[in-house]
Each structure stands twice: as structure tokens, then as C-alpha cells.
Amino acid sequence: MFHLIELVKLRNKEPFAYHFSSSNVELLKKHHNDIFERFSNYEISTHVLSTDYASWSSVIDMDPYFSNVKCIENIDEFGEFLSKETKISSSDICSYLLGKIGFSSDFKKMEKLLYFVYSDFLEMTHKSxxxxxxxxxxxxxxxxxxxxxxxRSDLPNINESIDKLLFSDNSNDIFSSLEKIIKIYGNKSTKELIDLTHKNGSPWQKNYVKGLNKRISDSDILKYHNVEKIGN
Incomplete structure (x- = not known):
């Protein structure tokens, strides 16, 4: 029995793999091609083993290297798990910015740079x-x-966050926005950044009501972000 193992290893996370077993080599090739067509942006290593049985336990018996690997035997479940494990969060972007710039305990500067990265990416791609x-x-x-x-000092490890950024379908645009914002705004003071977001007609100014913490919509950012850019 042949075993196809499509393995994903992310830093600081349990490795996981899509597993398919068959005596039909052509069927294994088809599953391999399906995986790489659907998840071409991800770093997946392919392993093929032969055992007497179709079970995952026979793979572990054959090679203990896979004993700590989470086995997933449905391709859709594998895709969902892969997406969940590599989904970018606001904390990942903050982790990257902290690693590149620092700003110690200056929460307000971190918040403004995060906002400018998000806004720039949204303008560029019309995606969140x-x-x-x-x-x-x-x-x-x-x-x-x-x-x-x-x-809470609970941001992700920067290497873990970089993995997620690299795995993203929009990795080029993400790094473009990050480097652009770091270059233009990274050396600005917190007050300078606050002054920019507080400009008349900015997304913040359109939504701020003292004590309410109103949501700023993506549509407002697309309409009014240009007001708060440097030079405007």
C-alpha cells in the first residue's frame, strides 16, 4: 500500500499533513497534483511511503518521524485547517512592525502604524x-x-507571523504596504501620527463621538483615507 503525505510545518506549531493511501500509483499522483493546484502558495513537502496497510498508524510504525504529525484525510478539511493556521490577524502585523521598528511601550504609535498599513493595503487591493x-x-x-x-505582551512570535505573511495569497501586496508605511511613517512621532488621523474629513473625524468608540468602516477608509496621508 502506498501512502501520500503532504506535510506542512509552521514554526512554533504542531506539524500537520494530508494523508492518502492507495495501491494505485496514478491515483496518488492525481491527489498530489490536486493538492499543489489548490494550495500552490503554501510550502508543502511531499513524502511517499509503502507499508502493508492503509492506516496512518502503519505510517508511524514505518517511520516514527510522523508520530507527532496531525493527520488529515479529507482534502477539504486539510484546506480549512491550513487556512485557519495561516490566517493573518492584526496581531501578526503588529508583531512584524514591532520587530522592524520597535517603539517599546508606545501603544499609540503601534496602533497608528497598524491603521496606516491596513488602509494602504485596502486602497491598493480593495481587500481587508x-x-x-x-x-x-x-x-x-x-x-x-x-x-x-x-x-498583555501576548503578540505572536515574529517568525510565526512572517510565515503567515509569506503563505498569504497577497504576500507581495502585504509586504509592499508594510515597507511603504515603515519608510514613510516609521520615523514619525506619535503626536505627528495622531495629528494625521485627526485631520478634518479623515475616517476618524467622520466617526468619532466621545465615549462611543464607533466602528470605522472599510468604505469610510476608502472614501476618506486620502485626507490623512502625508502631503495632503
Whole structure:
């Protein structure tokens, strides 16, 4: 019995693999091609073994290297799990920015740079960089999840976050936005960044009501982000 093992190893995470077994070599090739067509953007290593049985346990008996690998035997479930494990969050972008720039305990600067990266990516692609959204707080747009993670010193490891960025279907655009914002805004003071987001007609100004922390919609960012850019 032949075993096709499509293995994914992410830093600081349990390795997992799509497993398919058959005595038909051509069928194994078809499954391999299906995996690489559907998930061509991901770094997946292919292994083929032969055992007497079709079970995953026979693979482990044959090669203990796979004993700590999570086995997934449905291609759709594999895709869902792969997407979940590599989905970018606001905290991943903060982790990257912290690794590149620092800014110690300056939460407000982190929040503004995160907002500018998100806004630039949204303008470029008309896609949301991550599912979390921004609210209009007193000192500008804030994404609460990443703020609380930063307060608790619970941001992801930067290498783990870089893995996710590299695996993304939009990796080129993401890194383009990150490097652009770091270059233009990275050396600005917190006050300078707050002054930009507080400009009359900005997305923050359109939504801010003292004490309410109103949501800033993507449509408002697309309409009004140009107001708060440097030079405008």
C-alpha cells in the first residue's frame, strides 16, 4: 500500500499533513497534483511511503518521524485547517512592525502604524488585510484585539507571523504596504501620527463621538483615507 503525505510545518506549531493511501500509483499522483493546484502558495513537502496497510498508524510504525504529525484525510478539511493556521490577524502585523521598528511601550504609535498599513493595503487591493476592524477612540483609530495583546505582551512570535505573511495569497501586496508605511511613517512621532488621523474629513473625524468608540468602516477608509496621508 502506498501512502501520500503532504506535510506542512509552521514554526512554533504542531506539524500537520494530508494523508492518502492507495495501491494505485496514478491515483496518488492525481491527489498530489490536486493538492499543489489548490494550495500552490503554501510550502508543502511531499513524502511517499509503502507499508502493508492503509492506516496512518502503519505510517508511524514505518517511520516514527510522523508520530507527532496531525493527520488529515479529507482534502477539504486539510484546506480549512491550513487556512485557519495561516490566517493573518492584526496581531501578526503588529508583531512584524514591532520587530522592524520597535517603539517599546508606545501603544499609540503601534496602533497608528497598524491603521496606516491596513488602509494602504485596502486602497491598493480593495481587500481587508485582516478580519479585525478599527474603532474611533480618543487618540485615533484603534484595533482593540491587537492593543490588548500588546498590553498583555501576548503578540505572536515574529517568525510565526512572517510565515503567515509569506503563505498569504497577497504576500507581495502585504509586504509592499508594510515597507511603504515603515519608510514613510516609521520615523514619525506619535503626536505627528495622531495629528494625521485627526485631520478634518479623515475616517476618524467622520466617526468619532466621545465615549462611543464607533466602528470605522472599510468604505469610510476608502472614501476618506486620502485626507490623512502625508502631503495632503
Amino acid at each position: 488585510l485582516f478580519p479585525q476592524k478599527f474603532d474611533a477612540w480618543q487618540y485615533g483609530p484603534v484595533e482593540p484585539k491587537s492593543r490588548y495583546c500588546r498590553i
